[in-house]
Amino acid sequence: MGAVQTKAASARRRRAVPWVFLGLWIVVxxxxxxxxxxLADVQKDRAVDYLPASASSTEVAQLQEKLPGGEATELVLVYHRDGGLTVADRKTAADQVAEVADAHTLVGKPEAVPSKDGATLMYPVASTEPGQDExxxxxxxxxxxxxxHGEGGLSVDVGGSGALDTDASEVYNSLGGPLLYTTAGVVALLLIVIYRSPFLWLVPLAVAGxxxxxxxxxxxxxxxxxxxxxxxxxxxxxxxxxxxxxxxYALLLVSRYREELRRIERPYDAMIAALRGCGPAVLASSGTVAAGLLCLLAADLxxxxxxxxxxTVxxxxALVTMLTLLPAVLVLLGxxxxxxxxxxFGSTPKRRRSLFAAMGGSAGRRPLTVLASGAVLLxxxxxxxxNLPGALKQEDSFTKTPESVSAMKTLASAYPEQGTQPITVMTPDGRAGESLARIRATEGVGSAERGRTAGGWTEITVTATSAPESQGETATIEALRDGLDGSHVGGPSAQQLDLQDTNVRDRNIVVPLVLGAVLLVLVALLRSLVAPLLLLAAVVAVWGASLGIAGLVFEPLFGFDGTDPGLGLLSFVFLVALGVDYGIFLMHRMREECLRGAEPGAxxxxALRTTGGVIASAGLVLAATFAVLTNMPLVQLVELGFVIAVGVLLDTFLVRTYLVTSAxxxxxxKVWWPGPLSRPAAPVPPPAHEAEPVRVPTP
Known part of the structure; x- marks a missing residue:
C-alpha cells in the first residue's frame, strides 16, 4: 500500500511541476x-549620446545646454535648380525662410549664401526651441x-546636424518591428526545416519571444x-x-530530449535526464558569452x-527561459x-550516413595537411x-538616401571650397576675444562669429573652408584643439572624430580583456591550457578572415563608402564569445570520450560525428539571425551583421569541422596538457587468478 501511495504522489508531482513553472512565468x-x-522611450541615438563624457565634443554639448535656450538645433535649407535659380526661386526661398522665422525662435537672422554657379542657395538656420528633447x-x-518645399523644378532639402539626427532617429525607431518580425520569420523557417514538424518549431520560437x-x-x-x-x-x-x-540552446535541449524519450517512458523523467545531460554545456557556453560581453564595460564609448x-541580459x-519555460511546455505537450x-519509447532511430563522420574522416587521415591548408586559407x-574603406561618414551611414543626406550632397557639390557644417568652440568669457582672434588666424578657418554667453562660457561658431568630415576639416579641428588652451571644440564633425579616437582606445583595452576572460572560463571547463589556446587561436583567425571578406565586398559589391569605427571591436567580441560557444560543445564531448578511455584522435x-549536426544547425540559426541585420537601413548594422554571419559560418563549417578536429x-x-588526460593511461593489469572458493563448514 505504501509503495502505491509513493508512486501516486510522485506522479502528482510530475504533473504539477510543469504547471508551477508555467504559472511563475505568467507572473514574471x-x-x-x-x-x-x-524601453523605446529611453533609447538615444545622437552621435553625442554615443560618446564618453570626457570627449571634447561631449563637453561642448553639455556647455551648450547651459546657454540661453540650451543646445541649438542646426539646420540648413538648401534650394537648388539645375541651370540656375530664377528670381522667383530666390523670392520663394526668402519667403519660406521668413515663415520659418515667424513660426519658431531662431538664433540670429538667417542669411542667404549663394553658390558661385548660381544654382544653389543655402540658409543656415539654428533654433534653441527643442533643447535636449528629441x-x-x-x-x-x-x-x-x-x-x-519647391515645385516646377526647384528642389528644396532640409539638412544639417539636426535633420541628420531626426532621420537617424526615425530609422532606429522603425527597426524594432521589422527586426523582430524578420528575425522570428527566419528562425521559424530554419526550425521547420530542422525539426520537420508542423508544430514543434512553434514552441522554441514562442519561448524566444x-x-x-x-x-x-x-x-x-x-x-x-x-x-x-x-x-x-x-x-x-x-x-x-x-x-x-x-x-x-533549444536545439541542444530538444535534440537530447528526443533521445531520452526513446529510452525513458515518461516525458517528465526524460526531460530531467535531458537537462542533466546538456545543461552543463549550455550553462558553460552562456557563461562564456556573458563573460566576453561584460568586458565591454571597460569601453569608454x-x-x-x-x-x-x-x-548579457x-x-x-534566453538561457533562463530555455532551461525552465521550454522544458515545462514540452513536458505538458508530451x-x-x-x-x-x-x-x-523503446524505438531506435534510423541510422544515416553522417556527413560529419565523412568530414572528420578526411581530417583524421591527413591532419597536418588539412590544418596547414586551412591556416593558409584563413x-x-x-x-x-x-582593403576595408576608411571611416564611415555620418552622411554615408544610410543605405537609402534621406532628405538630410540629399541636402549634404547638394551642398558638397555646390560649395566645394566652403564648409557647410558649423564647428562649435566653447571658450571662457575672459578669453573670448583672444580665442576669436586665434580661431580666425587658424589655417582652414573661413569665418568665426561670437555666439551666446552664459555660465562663464562663450559660444563661437566656426565655418571651415573644407567639406564636412574631410581631411582638411579634420586638420582644422585638430589645429583648433591644439591652439586653444582651456577651450573645447565640438560640433557634428568633431563628434565623429572623437568616435574614431575612442574606438581605437577601447579596442586596445577591451580585446585583451575578452581574450583573458574567455581563456579563464575555458581553462576551468576543459582543465587544460593547450585546448583553450587552440580554440582562441581559431576564433581570432575567423575574425580576421571575416574582416578580410568584408574588405573584398563592402566597397566593390555593396557600394559602402566607409567602415563603421566600432566594427572591429564589436565583431571581435561577438565572434570570440559566440565562436568559443561551439568549441565548448565539441571539446567538452571530446573530453568525455577521453575520460571513457578513448584515444584523443578517436x-x-x-565528438565531431555526434555533435556536428547540432553545431551545424545552431550555427546556421545564429548566422541567419545576424544576417537579418543586413536588411536594415543603416550601414553600420549591415556591416556588423555581415561580418558576424560570415564569421559564424566559417567557424561552423571550416574551423570547428576541419581545423580544430585535425589539430x-x-x-x-598534448591537447589536454597539463591536465591528467595529457598523460598516457596506465595499463590495466590482467585479472589475477582467483582461488577456488573454500567451503567453510557450518558450526
Missing part, C-alpha cells in the same frame, strides 16, 4: 510588461520641411537603476542574441559600454509535439581586411 511577464514597453527636435525639423520581452523589461530597469545607455543598435543586437542564442550589459534571459516523427582571406572524430588529432594527448 506580468511584472516585466510595464517596463518592457518603455521629440521637439523632430517636430521642429518636420515643421520646417513642411514649410520649405517571451525571453525577448523579458530582456526588454530588464534592460529598461538597468537604464533606470544604473544609467545604462540604450541605443537602437544595442537594443537591436539584444533581440538578435535572444533569438540566436536562445534557439541554439557609451554605445559600446551599454552593449555589454544589454547583450539577452543571453541570460510526445505528440514531435508529430509526425514521434520518438516512441590567412589569405584576412589580407582582404587591408575521441575527436567521435586535436595531430596533437594527440
Amino acid at each position: 511577464l506580468a511584472v516585466a510588461s510595464p517596463f518592457a514597453s518603455k 521629440d521637439k527636435r523632430d517636430a521642429l525639423v518636420n515643421d520646417v520641411r513642411d514649410i520649405a 517571451v525571453a525577448d520581452y523579458l530582456a526588454m523589461g530588464v534592460a529598461y530597469g538597468l537604464n533606470q537603476g544604473f544609467g545604462t545607455s540604450v541605443s537602437g543598435q544595442s537594443s537591436g543586437i539584444m533581440t538578435i542574441l535572444v533569438f540566436g542564442a536562445g534557439t541554439d 557609451n554605445s559600446s559600454r551599454g552593449m555589454g550589459p544589454l547583450g 539577452g543571453v541570460l534571459c 510526445r505528440r509535439v514531435f508529430w509526425p516523427l514521434v520518438p516512441a 590567412g589569405a582571406l584576412a589580407v582582404g581586411a587591408f 575521441a575527436a572524430l567521435t 586535436s588529432v595531430a596533437l594527440g594527448r
Whole structure:
C-alpha cells in the first residue's frame, strides 16, 4: 500500500511541476510588461549620446545646454535648380525662410549664401526651441520641411546636424518591428526545416519571444537603476542574441530530449535526464558569452559600454527561459509535439550516413595537411581586411538616401571650397576675444562669429573652408584643439572624430580583456591550457578572415563608402564569445570520450560525428539571425551583421569541422596538457587468478 501511495504522489508531482513553472512565468511577464514597453522611450541615438563624457565634443554639448535656450538645433535649407535659380526661386526661398522665422525662435537672422554657379542657395538656420528633447527636435525639423518645399523644378532639402539626427532617429525607431518580425520569420523557417514538424518549431520560437520581452523589461530597469545607455543598435543586437542564442540552446535541449524519450517512458523523467545531460554545456557556453560581453564595460564609448550589459541580459534571459519555460511546455505537450516523427519509447532511430563522420574522416587521415591548408586559407582571406574603406561618414551611414543626406550632397557639390557644417568652440568669457582672434588666424578657418554667453562660457561658431568630415576639416579641428588652451571644440564633425579616437582606445583595452576572460572560463571547463589556446587561436583567425571578406565586398559589391569605427571591436567580441560557444560543445564531448578511455584522435572524430549536426544547425540559426541585420537601413548594422554571419559560418563549417578536429588529432594527448588526460593511461593489469572458493563448514 505504501509503495502505491509513493508512486501516486510522485506522479502528482510530475504533473504539477510543469504547471508551477508555467504559472511563475505568467507572473514574471506580468511584472516585466510595464517596463518592457518603455524601453523605446529611453533609447538615444545622437552621435553625442554615443560618446564618453570626457570627449571634447561631449563637453561642448553639455556647455551648450547651459546657454540661453540650451543646445541649438542646426539646420540648413538648401534650394537648388539645375541651370540656375530664377528670381522667383530666390523670392520663394526668402519667403519660406521668413515663415520659418515667424513660426519658431531662431538664433540670429538667417542669411542667404549663394553658390558661385548660381544654382544653389543655402540658409543656415539654428533654433534653441527643442533643447535636449528629441521629440521637439523632430517636430521642429518636420515643421520646417513642411514649410520649405519647391515645385516646377526647384528642389528644396532640409539638412544639417539636426535633420541628420531626426532621420537617424526615425530609422532606429522603425527597426524594432521589422527586426523582430524578420528575425522570428527566419528562425521559424530554419526550425521547420530542422525539426520537420508542423508544430514543434512553434514552441522554441514562442519561448524566444517571451525571453525577448523579458530582456526588454530588464534592460529598461538597468537604464533606470544604473544609467545604462540604450541605443537602437544595442537594443537591436539584444533581440538578435535572444533569438540566436536562445534557439541554439533549444536545439541542444530538444535534440537530447528526443533521445531520452526513446529510452525513458515518461516525458517528465526524460526531460530531467535531458537537462542533466546538456545543461552543463549550455550553462558553460552562456557563461562564456556573458563573460566576453561584460568586458565591454571597460569601453569608454557609451554605445559600446551599454552593449555589454544589454547583450548579457539577452543571453541570460534566453538561457533562463530555455532551461525552465521550454522544458515545462514540452513536458505538458508530451510526445505528440514531435508529430509526425514521434520518438516512441523503446524505438531506435534510423541510422544515416553522417556527413560529419565523412568530414572528420578526411581530417583524421591527413591532419597536418588539412590544418596547414586551412591556416593558409584563413590567412589569405584576412589580407582582404587591408582593403576595408576608411571611416564611415555620418552622411554615408544610410543605405537609402534621406532628405538630410540629399541636402549634404547638394551642398558638397555646390560649395566645394566652403564648409557647410558649423564647428562649435566653447571658450571662457575672459578669453573670448583672444580665442576669436586665434580661431580666425587658424589655417582652414573661413569665418568665426561670437555666439551666446552664459555660465562663464562663450559660444563661437566656426565655418571651415573644407567639406564636412574631410581631411582638411579634420586638420582644422585638430589645429583648433591644439591652439586653444582651456577651450573645447565640438560640433557634428568633431563628434565623429572623437568616435574614431575612442574606438581605437577601447579596442586596445577591451580585446585583451575578452581574450583573458574567455581563456579563464575555458581553462576551468576543459582543465587544460593547450585546448583553450587552440580554440582562441581559431576564433581570432575567423575574425580576421571575416574582416578580410568584408574588405573584398563592402566597397566593390555593396557600394559602402566607409567602415563603421566600432566594427572591429564589436565583431571581435561577438565572434570570440559566440565562436568559443561551439568549441565548448565539441571539446567538452571530446573530453568525455577521453575520460571513457578513448584515444584523443578517436575521441575527436567521435565528438565531431555526434555533435556536428547540432553545431551545424545552431550555427546556421545564429548566422541567419545576424544576417537579418543586413536588411536594415543603416550601414553600420549591415556591416556588423555581415561580418558576424560570415564569421559564424566559417567557424561552423571550416574551423570547428576541419581545423580544430585535425589539430586535436595531430596533437594527440598534448591537447589536454597539463591536465591528467595529457598523460598516457596506465595499463590495466590482467585479472589475477582467483582461488577456488573454500567451503567453510557450518558450526
